[in-house]
Amino acid sequence: MPWVRALFNPRAIQRVLFGLDVALINVAFYAAYVIRYEIGFPEPVLPEFDAVYTRDYVSFAVLLPALCILTYVIDGFYDAQRRRTWLDQTYRLISGTMTSIVLVMAITFFLQPLVYSRGMLILAGILIVMLLSAIRLVLRGIEGALRRRGLGVARVIVVGAGELGRSVMRAILADPAPVYAVVGYVDDDPAKGGGSLGRIKGLGDINALPHLLTEIDVDEVIVTLPWMYHRRIMQIAETCERGGVQVRIVPDYFQQRLYRLDVETLNGIPLVNAGGSDRLMNRTSFLAKRVTDVLLTILALPLFLLILLIVSALIKLDSPGPIFFKHRRVGKNGREIEVYKFRTMIDGADRMQSDLADLNEADGPLFKIKDDPRRTRVGKWLRKTSLDELPQIINILRGEMSWVGPRPGTPEEVAQYEPWQRKRMNVLPGITGLWQVSGRSNIPFAEMCLLDIFYIENWSLDLEIRILLRTIPSVLLGRGAY
Secondary structure, three states, X not given: OHHHHXXXXXXXXXXXXXXXXXXXXXXXXHHHHHHHHHOOOOOOOOHHHOOOHHHHOHHHHHHHHHHHHHXXXXXXXXXOOOOOOHHHHHHHHHHHHHHHHHHHHHHHHHHOOOOOOHHHHHHHHHHHHHHHHHHHHHHHHHHHXXXXXXXXXXXEEEEOOOHHHHHHHHHHHHOOOOOEEEEEEEOOOHHHHOOEEOOEEEOOOHHHHHHHHHHOOOOEEEEOOOHXXXXXXXXXXXXXXXXXXXXXXXXXXXXXXXXXXXEEEEOOEEEEXXXXXXXXXXXXXXXXXXXXXXXXXXXHHHHHHHHHHHHHHHHHHHOOOOOEEEEEXXXXXXXXXXXXXXXXXXXXXXXXXXXXXXXXXXXOOOOOOOOOOOEOHHHHHHHHHOHHHHHHHHHHHOOOOEEEOOOOEOHHHHOOOOHHHHHHHHOOOEEEOHHHHOOHHHOOHHHHHHXXXXXXXXXXXXXXXXXXXXXXXXXXXXXXXO
16 A cells, blocks of 8 residues: 555655654753753752743754754764664664764853853753654554554565575564565475475465566565576566566575674675674673573572462362473483473373374474363463463573573474474573564464574574563463463
8 A cells, every 4th residue: 555655664754753853852952941940950040040041042942953963864863774773773862962962062162151051951962862762662663563463564575495585584573563574485496485484385486476476465575595596686686677576685695604794884885794793692692691591580589489389389279290390302402401390281191192193283393282181270371371481490590491592392393303493402492582472372383493593693682681571561461372
């Protein structure tokens, strides 16, 4: 729909933000004047230092917004082609606003105006940052809510289902407010092109692309073929251009090393640093993650002990059997570990699994039944709230698991993994993860693997914290849990 595309046009959004910023900077400046001179905060203004806004501060009301907008523009703050996180935008707002305040103070040092309050300028700077960052947070929330409903999301076909193609698909799946929705993928390998990756279906051979562009509603095509096929890539680009479909090409660098590249620009010319920093989790990252795990565990221990007493009593009153259930799982680098959980099923339920094989509702190597007949009354509630996973704090203290990471598979499940899926065992398994906050049991196994590998390749403390924060509403609302 044209109006939807216009609503989500990056340039249009930046123009709206530019106008809002100009208005809000003036609002912040006037609010600072009211707080300082009319309310008298932090202390009343002496009569001889009183000021009239329209007479004494009109020049400042013009100068400060102009300097703020100028510093933002110089910093590329309104560049429609760059998607920045809210924290990055706030940091740039603080930097640009502080620079503008310092420049105004420097100007007043030379001009020596009769009425002038440094405290009011600092207060104005604080209000500017608060208002401009708040409006961006609100707009991102609205945009995210609309995108989750499918509005403004570009429908794409991915060309190539190799490691690079899967990297693109897992990056799209990992976005909580996705810009793209993968309609499907094509590949020159019939086995790949005719398969599927969870809910992402293979649409056949690359030669079928012209037909697909006419039969399916597609906004963009993302090409992830190696550069050795540059002639084929140009043919695909021409096909898309004739069909009125935008084409984007992902640069290839030995496929699996793409995430290690650093890209800079020299007056618009992209410079690719092939020896860029390794974004896979190194020893420093593992240490930071381990410290975070231990600190969070220490903070959670009092609450865990309280829940332990309550849940233990409920389990014992509900059904005979032990409080905890220990299960063999495969951890980091394929090492088998014993994972602890609160018992949610009748005693001996694991021995009944083979008899219930026909009821399995999960795909791939997983085994899940939505209304599992082995589950107890308390167990159903524990599963819904994910409290059954809480005893894995023991595994975290033992260094076998983490708060965030891939779901640990059973030895039987791991034996059925495809080679690319084994990459999810390169880190410690976790109680929660991207799969948990993206749909939990509703996520097909292949998509779970894509999300896990995205997490491993893009690990940072910021990502870790965001997953933990997103876990809270997922658990409270019980989305996708059974």
